[in-house]
Each structure stands twice: as structure tokens, then as C-alpha cells.
Amino acid sequence: MSQTPSITHYRAVFISDVHLGTPACQAEMLLDFLRHTSCENLFLVGDIVDGWRMKRGWHWPQSHNDVVQKLLRFARKGAQVTYIPGNHDDRVRDFCGAHFGGVRVARDALHETADGRRFLVTHGDEFDAHTRRPFLRSLFGAGAYHALVGANTMINRLRRRMGFGYWSLSAYVKTSVGRARRFIEAFEEGAAAEARRRGFDGVICGHIHRAQMREIDGVLYVNDGDWVESCTVVVEHQSGELEILDWAARRSWSMIEDARRLDQAAIIITEPAPA
DSSP: OOOOOOOEEEEEEEEOOOOBTSTTOOHHHHHHHHHTEEEEEEEEOSOSBOHHHHHHOOOOOHHHHHHHHHHHHHHHTTOEEEEOOOSTTGGGGGGTTOEETTEEEOSSEEEEOTTSOEEEEOOSGGGGGGGSSOHHHHHHOHHHHHHHHHHHHHHHHHHHHTTOOOOOHHHHHHHHSHHHHHHHHHHHHHHHHHHHHTTOSEEEEOSSSOOEEEEETTEEEEEOOOTTTTOEEEEEOTTSOEEEEEHHHHOOHHHHHHHHHHHHHHHHHHSOOOO
16 A cells, blocks of 8 residues: 655645636645645635636636645644635635634734744735735736736646646746836835834735745745745744745656545545445
8 A cells, every 4th residue: 555645744834825716726736735734823824715716707626625625624633724815815804803614814913933033924915005006917917917827827737748847937027027026025125114013023925926035124024925826835844944845846746646646545545434
């Protein structure tokens, strides 16, 4: 019988911008990360479900449902799960303060690391004011950005069939265009300034689909990236150290398929025999 996938335990995990309900969501990549992960604290830092996109058309394959079930399983296994809604799942903000299936919904949160640092955890769309207009729409125009993400999806479907690893066209464009870099810097500086104003040692956010960790005027700015363009996540180790994991760089599609088959086999093996 095959061995189950190795699991790494973290003190905290921060995931944002999954955009379930859209064709661009890299659900299989996220499922692979979740299969290899356990944690004490799980923060869902906004745009987990893309309500905006789902108003225009329904896209919900089995892998998206599997992501939801995996996330809920963290709560069932004892992790403290906090859901901080973003702008694409902003309707969930109506339920801030409520608990659903072991998941707490909050507008933002305080997270204290093992080494005593205090972080503001928030989605980040409130920092759009520092870039004057909504971030992604400002960079390219809404239509152009969605076309770019669509091209990114098509390219990676082709790369997968050819046996190549994941590569983000849209992330490459954002880091190569001077205007995009200026918007990113303005957003990061605005987020750090708000954390400083509220007396935090740092801020952990998402929203702009750009994983980053850097100190800005004495405040640690941390962005956990996304699962549309970059497939990145922020984790806290038991020491309190924060790290950005680039899951696409760590895992190949063939490894993900192997892990999926193992996971399915484990479910079959553990199911009780019919009476």
C-alpha cells in the first residue's frame, strides 16, 4: 500500500485570493498544499470565493468544492480558522462576528507570532486609497487584466500537457512594467503606514496578487500572494519566523497528480465496509 503524503505542521498559515468560482483559480495546486499541511491557526485573508465573477456565470468544478471541504476540515481537526472577507467576497462582511462550522468571520484580526510580534491581518482592499484607484483595474483596465489572467490560464494548461511546471504570465507582467511596480510600492507603503498608525509590528495582507516580505520604516510588510497567478502562501514556523512558500516552484503537476491519487486511495481505504 502507498504511503500517505508527508505533512508539515505550522503554527499559522495565511491564504488569500483563491478566487474559487473562476476558471483561473489554481484549485489543484492549493489542494496539494493543503494535503501536505497542518496548522494551529489558519487565516483566510479574503477573496476566497469570487462573488463578483459568479454573478456573471457559474463555474464550480469538483476541485473547488474539495478546497472548501479541506479548509473546513482544518477547523474540525482543531485549528483556529479565521475568515477575513475581501472585496470579491464582500457580502461575507455582513456576518463579521459570527461563527460557521468552527470558522470565525472577522473584518480584520490581530495575530501574535511565537516571538511576540503583533501583526494586523487584513485583506488589503482598504489600502487602494494609497494608489488612488482600485489596484488591478488601475494597472491595465479591468478588461485587459482579465484577458491577461485568461491567457495565463491557457498557457499553463498547455504547459501542463507538455509536462512543464507552472509559470505565471500575469505575475511576470506586473513585475516588469514600471507603472505596475509603482502601484505595488504605493500599496505596500500604505499598508505599512496603517499598521504603524495602529501600533502593530507588521501587516499581513493579500489583494494585489504579489507575494512579498520587506521592512518599511520599521514595520514588516507581508503579502501572501494568491492562488490565481503565483500560488503562494505565508506560513509561520514554531519559532515565529514567517516564510513565503512558492508552492508552484516546489511541486510539479506530476507530483500533484500522484498526491491526488494517494488522497483518493486513502479515502477508499478508510471508508467503512457496507453493512
